[in-house]
Amino acid sequence: MIPTVVISNNINNVNSNCFKTIFINGITICYNAQFEKEYYIFENSDYQLFAHVNIGFKNTLSQFTNDNFSKKDIEELQKKMKWGFIIIISKNSGSFSIHNDIYGIYPIYYSNAGKDFIFSNDCDYLIRIQNSKKIDIRGVYDFILFNYTLNNRTIFKNISQLKGGSVINSNPNPSSISITKINDIAELLNQKERHKLDIDNLNLALISCLTDDIDSKLPIELTLSGGFDSKVILSLLLNQKLDFASFTYGLNGSVDYIAAQSTAKQFSIPHRLVELKSFSLDEMDDQIKSFIKCTPCLPLLTDLLSYELIKSNIPKSNILTGFMGGELINGPVVVSEVMLTRSAKTLINANDISILKTNLIFDLQSNPFISSKNYTSNAEYHIEGLGNYLNDSKDSNHKNLINFLLNETYAKFFGVVFKNLYGNYNMINPFLDINFLSQLLNSEYRFTQFTSFSKNPLSHFQSRRLYPKMIKRLHEPVIYSPLDRNYVMADLLYLHRLPITLTRYFENHFFNKNKIHPSKALGSINRLKPLIREKLFNSPILEFEFIEKEKVKEVIGKLNSDIPVSDHNLRKLILLLGLHYLYEMYNINY
Structure with a gap:
């Protein structure tokens, strides 16, 4: 079970019957009551603080919080957080800030539309309340090339993940938010x-x-x-x-x-x-x-x-x-x-964005199941925002x-x-x-x-x-x-x-x-072969234009005939199997 926490300015976004609730100046924090002892909750005359953090940092917070603590103090403490997040709500102005660990290992996902926003550590919850479940092609290409999405991207178009060392700030009477990365870990x-x-x-x-x-x-x-x-x-x-x-x-x-x-x-x-x-x-x-x-x-x-x-x-x-x-x-x-x-x-x-584009196009050619033509036409869009890693x-x-x-x-x-x-x-x-x-x-x-x-x-x-x-x-x-x-x-x-x-x-x-x-070579790859045959051969995701449908079917046909398939190609098929399950569980569309 996930220790779900949901933070929103729209109570309609939260099924409060399933959670315990804190409500302050238009901000609702709902959390799974089963994990209540794992959270740190503190308030004084000016602030409400809610945190889910590693035990050592939780003990630091309990010694630190007093009538004089401020957001600036929390920003300094953020550097020592191994994993977790903290939200501070001002009782006077109604503004709030959310701080996560410098690595970004603790999952904070967010979605906002107009004046409504919602943050949660439970991505499954966020996906299920979305009206549209379109995939973000940039996140998909990240997944295919790197095995994980980069920066704040996810597989889903309307959902982002908070980068490590960030702070989310709201304006008074919160109707808009700003997100800033304040702690660069290399620095x-x-x-x-x-x-x-x-x-x-x-x-x-x-x-x-x-x-x-x-x-x-x-x-x-x-x-x-x-x-x-x-x-x-x-x-x-x-x-x-x-x-x-x-x-x-x-x-x-x-x-x-x-x-x-x-x-x-x-x-x-x-x-x-x-x-x-x-x-x-x-x-x-x-x-x-x-x-x-x-x-x-x-x-x-x-x-x-x-x-x-x-x-x-x-x-x-x-x-x-x-x-x-x-x-x-x-x-x-x-x-x-x-x-x-x-x-x-x-x-x-x-060391140059044009070199990165050329080389990623070349890298993608090693994956026979993804359309090189489609990636080439989307490459510039995909590498937007990756300049921080050049x-x-x-x-x-x-x-x-x-x-x-x-x-x-x-x-x-x-x-x-x-x-x-x-x-x-x-x-x-x-x-x-x-x-x-x-x-x-x-x-x-x-x-x-x-x-x-x-x-x-x-x-x-x-x-x-x-x-x-x-x-x-x-x-x-x-x-x-x-x-x-x-x-x-x-x-x-x-x-x-x-x-x-x-x-x-x-x-x-x-x-x-x-x-x-x-005789002992029964690893994760071989364990998943039957599911590749069962699920992927006729999967609706093969109709997505970035997938080489016939090549996928050709290689799965080899599996069905017990013709050897390289581990490299099996791994690439298993990436597609993951996308198939997203379709099956959430009815994603392209």
């Missing part, structure tokens, strides 16, 4: 002088983030994998002597699960596998609809649908994750089909890259996970602490001094060595626990062990010695 992190990194202080920032945000009433679950990032979170928990269990989601027999299982055994940690498995068509259909109901503007089914399994396998708890740690410590190393696509690289590296050759701090990683990849990709789980779990990601990031990105370990998307294993060697240096100070035995790549972190830390790391790197990348056994 916040940038310091004029570089400094030598103090690893103990860096670890303290992570520890503070972890301990401040834990809900003491809930158990702790660690998402344990064979990767670097989860080893850091494991070390933090062991350092603080906290009781916790762990889980790995994926495939039984995968190198990731084997490494995690061995690590859990080494430190006597309870561990379970949340396993991908075969489901009936009806079961998968229900899972997808539940997933999309939480995140209808970002229906990336291929890799994130697995998180639906957490709801049925993991009890309500604090869930600790190291998501995005690698991208922030090492920088974006390789182009992927998921988080940082070739088009993301194209956008970040382009590369400035004079900017040695690469602010465009940092903003893209944190406001797009983190907020939009991991945001899907957050939005699906935040009603049932307390999600904690210590790597996204502003103090940690500020120390890291202004030190000799900052990834911005290297070439992004470089496959050279030596280009990010110094950054990778930061992991074992941090872990050695936190809980040294962890550097000897197995990774998913047949070496341990100690091999990076000590020079005499470096040949082991290099040997394993070449074995894994060039001789396929670290691959899952074919």
Whole structure:
């Protein structure tokens, strides 16, 4: 269930029978009463404040609010919010302001027509009250090229998403609103002088983030994998002597699960596998609809649908994750089909809008199911507003890259996970602490001094060595626990062990010695093949002019005949499957 909050100046927009209601000077705040303890509600003689924020920030607010607090104070505090939003309503003037976290991970969607406006964290609710459910072709092209919509775009024409670090202000007697981005995260992190990194202080920032945000009433679950990032979170928990269990989601027999299982055994940690498995068509259909109901503007089914399994396998708890740690410590190393696509690289590296247009047209040609002719005619319209991510050759701090990683990849990709789980779990990601990031990105370990998307294993060697240096100070035995790549972190830390790391790197990348056994290869892509056959072949969305209908049917025909289809093409079909479900659930039109 979603902890729905709706804010509007038109009471007719809100079914107040389903919510508890606060009504002040023409502004209505309705919220799901089941989650009342998770909200922070405060008022004095001048202001009404309502917030849904991470636990650490909620405690900060409770200590901070008094008869003298102001909107300016909240704008300063906004920088420290891990996730969430705050609304302040003036009792005297009736004006209000809404502030969200600097990343934009907490979902705030809005729609306004004339003098009426409505904001909500529940996009499904907003969609269902719209008279027209037309898709925004710019959002669709974002989705096809990047796997998530960019800036304030969504898949829907009349619905926008609030950018991270923004404030919405109303005029007195609110009939109009203005939206301003007041906190640019790359600017916040940038310091004029570089400094030598103090690893103990860096670890303290992570520890503070972890301990401040834990809900003491809930158990702790660690998402344990064979990767670097989860080893850091494991070390933090062991350092603080906290009781916790762990889980790995994926495939039984995968190198990731084997490494995690061995690590859990080494430190006597309870561990379970949340396993991908075969489901009936009806079961998968229900899972997808539940997933999309939480995140209808970002229906990336291929890799994130697995998180639906957490709801049925993991009890309500604090869930600790190291998501995005690698991208922030090492920088974006390789182009992927998921988080940082070739088009993301194209956008970040382009230094001119005309070059961006040319290269995105070229990128789209790798998708056989989307009309190149249609995109070419819409390309200028699509790239409007993307200039904030162009590369400035004079900017040695690469602010465009940092903003893209944190406001797009983190907020939009991991945001899907957050939005699906935040009603049932307390999600904690210590790597996204502003103090940690500020120390890291202004030190000799900052990834911005290297070439992004470089496959050279030596280009990010110094950054990778930061992991074992941090872990050695936190809980040294962890550097000897197995990774998913047949070496341990100690091999990076000590020079005499470096040949082991290099040997394993070449074995894994060039001789396929670290691959899952074919009999275990039942991933999200294969799970969705039956639904592609069932739903997509005769889907009404194939009539949309930007889709190459006959090419889609040709490739689905190969699936029906058990003719091999590349993973790349399957992923592109699954993007279209997401659009099909939007049509089925909301009757979208083009």
